[in-house]
Each structure stands twice: as structure tokens, then as C-alpha cells.
Amino acid sequence: MAEVKLAAELRTDFGKGAARRIRREEKVPAVIYGHGAEPKHIAIDSHALMMALKTPNVLLRLDVEGKSELVIPKAVQREAIRRFLVHVDFLAVKKGEKVxxxxxxxxxxxxxxxxxxxxxxxxxxxxxxxxxxxxxxxxxxxxxxxxxxxxxxxxxxxxxxxxxxxxxxxxxxxxxxxxxxxxxxxxxxxxxxxxxx
Missing domain, CATH: 2.170.120.20 (Ribosomal protein L25, C-terminal domain)
Structure with missing residues (x-):
């Protein structure tokens, strides 16, 4: 399986208002968790992420402000009618790790x-x-x-x-x-x- 590389930015604003603001900027709020680390709250370009998620269980290499994170999508929330991405949970993974x-x-x-x-x-x-x-x-x-x-x-x-x-x-x-x-x-x-x- 090929990796898909995407750029992500850390976000410090949380809550519904902040999430709506991120979506107006055509980005998707997301969280990276796993390996006992503190969850990282990020935002990713919505179109690029939507295209990447067309492949089931896609392996993503996220560039989070200069640091590389290898992740797989674990929970994808979509808007009920128009099906646009609302929020994504990513699981951080390592080479050789079983999931x-x-x-x-x-x-x-x-x-x-x-x-x-x-x-x-x-x-x-x-x-x-x-x-x-x-x-x-x-x-x-x-x-x-x-x-x-x-x-x-x-x-x-x-x-x-x-x-x-x-x-x-x-x-x-x-x-x-x-x-x-x-x-x-x-x-x-x-x-x-x-x-x-």
C-alpha cells in the first residue's frame, strides 16, 4: 500500500465555533491519537483528505508543521446529506506494528x-x-x-x-x-x- 502525503497544521482553538471556522476555510478538523501520547488536534485541506479517504484504510503521512506522522483513519464523520467531511480521528502507527x-x-x-x-x-x-x-x-x-x-x-x-x-x-x-x-x-x-x- 502506498503512502499518501498530506500537510496538516496544529490547531489551538476547540469547540463547535472553531470547527465551523475551520470548515469555512475548506479544512477538516481532526485528531491524532495513539502510542500513549497526548492527542494532537490538527486541520487538513478538505479536498485532499476526501480524495485520500477514497482508498479504504489508507496509510497517510502527515506533515504536521515539519514533523512527520504516520497515521490511518479510525473514525470518519460525514455530514448526513451532502456527505462532506466533518471530523476525522487518526491512529498513529509505526512500521511493523499490527493494527x-x-x-x-x-x-x-x-x-x-x-x-x-x-x-x-x-x-x-x-x-x-x-x-x-x-x-x-x-x-x-x-x-x-x-x-x-x-x-x-x-x-x-x-x-x-x-x-x-x-x-x-x-x-x-x-x-x-x-x-x-x-x-x-x-x-x-x-x-x-x-x-x-
């Missing part, structure tokens, strides 16, 4: 014919990986799976250097029968027919 992250799950292949549905029990897969080598995602093949089949965490091939941070037998995906809803629909039609009579 727990949530990897997006990419699906490939087609289910067995029959109109069955794929249910995502987990939307992301928790894994432990080296902070400077976090995979972008994991890929799961659902080719030929039929109703009643499940994909467990242990069935997913992890990128080198990663380990599961969830129980091996945790269900990640399952295939459910679309016909399970048909009797309920037929019953509703029967009630309507009875009402018309």
Missing part, C-alpha cells in the same frame, strides 16, 4: 440459477495487518453457491501478512432462498380474494 482494520468485501461470480438472494451478514471483514501494509479489500467467490450455503470467515483467502480478527466460524455471507417469501405473498393474495368475494 485491526475492517476490509471491504468484494464479491465475484454468480450464484447457482434459481433466483436465490445473497445476504451480507458482515459488510466488512475485521483483520489484523501490519500498519504499513494494509490490504485494500478481500475477494470472495460466490460462484455456484445455492440456497443454504454460507461463506465463513475461515473460508476467505486473506492477503499475505493478514490474520482474522473475528471468530473463524463467523458467517460472512449466506445464500437464502427467494421462494421463502412466496407463501406469504400467496397468503396475502388469498386474503384479498376473500375480501373481494
Amino acid at each position: 485491526t482494520v475492517e476490509l471491504p468485501i468484494q464479491i465475484e461470480g454468480e450464484l447457482a440459477p434459481g433466483g436465490n438472494l445473497l445476504e451480507h451478514v458482515l459488510n466488512t471483514l475485521p483483520v489484523e495487518a501490519e500498519a504499513t501494509n494494509i490490504p485494500e479489500s478481500v475477494t470472495v467467490s460466490i460462484a455456484g453457491l445455492d440456497a443454504g450455503h454460507s461463506v465463513l470467515a475461515k473460508d476467505i483467502a486473506l492477503p499475505a501478512g493478514s490474520a482474522l480478527a473475528v471468530e473463524d466460524d463467523a458467517v460472512v455471507l449466506q445464500v437464502v432462498s427467494a421462494q421463502a417469501e412466496a407463501p406469504a405473498e400467496e397468503a396475502a393474495e388469498g386474503v384479498e380474494a376473500g375480501a373481494e368475494a
